[in-house]
Amino acid sequence: MGKKFERTQIIIGFILFMAFLISIPFFASDYWMTLLVLILIYTVYASGWNLFSGLTGYTNFGLAWFIGISGYLSSILIADYQWFWLLAWPMGGLLVSILSMGVGYILLRIKGVYFAISMVALTEGTRELFGTGYLEPITHGGKGIPFVAGIRLPTLYWSILFLAFATVFICYKITSSRFGLRLVAIREDEQAAETLGIHTTKEKIIAFALSAFLVGLGGAIHCTYQNYIDPNYAFNIQLTLTPIVMTLFGGIGTVFGPVLGATLFTFIHEILWAELTLLYMAIFGAILMILILFFPQGLLGWMKEKGILPKIRKI
């Protein structure tokens, strides 16, 4: 009885929270909406990164590659071929998810730091390539593509809200599924997972491609939101590092850790940047070091450890 009651409470609370988020464009200022759009974009990045890296233990330093590839395709479709934004975004996600299967097939056999470095190399290489004259007829080279997608801020906000919700929901479903269990088994002991008959390469590639699709969609929306794309911006290492730090901050391998991380991180960033423009990077660094020292499992991991939250993977 008690448990059922609790469940209803959670569902009601969730519906109210979603209703509040959906209604925000009707009363909030553009400043707040912009901030929320950023939080939601980074929620998608962090959750998408966590979906693969948090569950399988393969640290992916190629998030910017997902974002850049998808951002480029969708931006080119919108700018040069006048595609409707809602159709252009999934194309970007699909392209990067298909490409990532090929990349994963080759790179997901190497482990640890080698995989991480390979992904950085891939990102940097692609960034260089997109800026060169060879691809200029398609990518417009280093000068980038300014474009207008004809989407209003509230519509963009609702789109990214929907994507963020879908991403977290997918992460939740996967974490509590058998597929998620197999991924965690790979993370804990890949050889043992193999002895159980798990086709580890296949499972890793599926998770990698799914992560690429979600992050790619986020990247496409991000570029549309910026109305601009160029190689240095789209394949920027910051786009890889920030979501990773957010995930570590919130709790790696948890479902809601990346959400919490992205939200708090963006807020702290915003406040520090506005109030202490000159010092903010230094203070930010100090906060990060403290967090890594005292909360190595992230905020959510810490709360689970202390018994504030139940120790289940579904959270």
Place this chain on the structure above:
Amino acid sequence: MKPCWSIILEDKNILVDEGKVEIKRDNLLFIEGLVSGYGKMEILHGVSLSVGKGEIVGLIGPNGAGKSTVLKAVGGLLKITSGKVVFLGEEITNHPPYQIVEKGMAFNPQGRVVFPEMTVQEHLDLGAWTIKERKQKEEALERVYQLFPWLREKRKRRAAQMSGGEQQMLSLARAMMIQPKLLLLDEPSLGLSPKWVQTVFEKIVEIKNSGIPCLIVEQKAAMILEYSDYGYVLEMGKNRFEGKGHDLLQNPDVRRLYLGG
């Protein structure tokens, strides 16, 4: 030209019961001239052995003889450079592990490999994941709970909260979820208290009695030979002795070299 393994076969010692010329065994698993190792380092230089129906087969030998390597190569975790592995009449040499598991060979790796954050139930789910049908899965679960009744009460318990012996039993139970036709065990006694070693071995005999043969690699040579129907002694990646479990136990050479006098 003779293949290299036949030369090795010639100088190994087969202990034969007095009066009988040959021990007749039907082969469920049959390994011939296995050459394998880690990368360029060759560990096995031609190992041959077989496991018959309803048998416990012990594989012993000094450290570094390649006992675990045999299991890993058979289970598909290491590349086999020469020789062949035949399981249920089908050659499975160099097949990937997931195919070998699907054929019904379960592998319990060394060092009670459990996943600390997962519950007992989740371990068993994971073990049964190659089974597609829900009903079959439930039957498998029921059978494993019958074999390990105490796991049922602890099914919500996470592996991290369990003792070493319990973890080994959980690992064994997980391997049993595919309803194997053969069970490979890599040092099931490793790091366990004498009481737990006893319990684990009794469980293995129970598994064997239910019709599932086991190929067991063990450091505790005297103990495993006592339980084994047949045994093999490896040395430097080659067969050295083989014979019925108690024959090996009684053999003076085996005793002197491997059982400590």
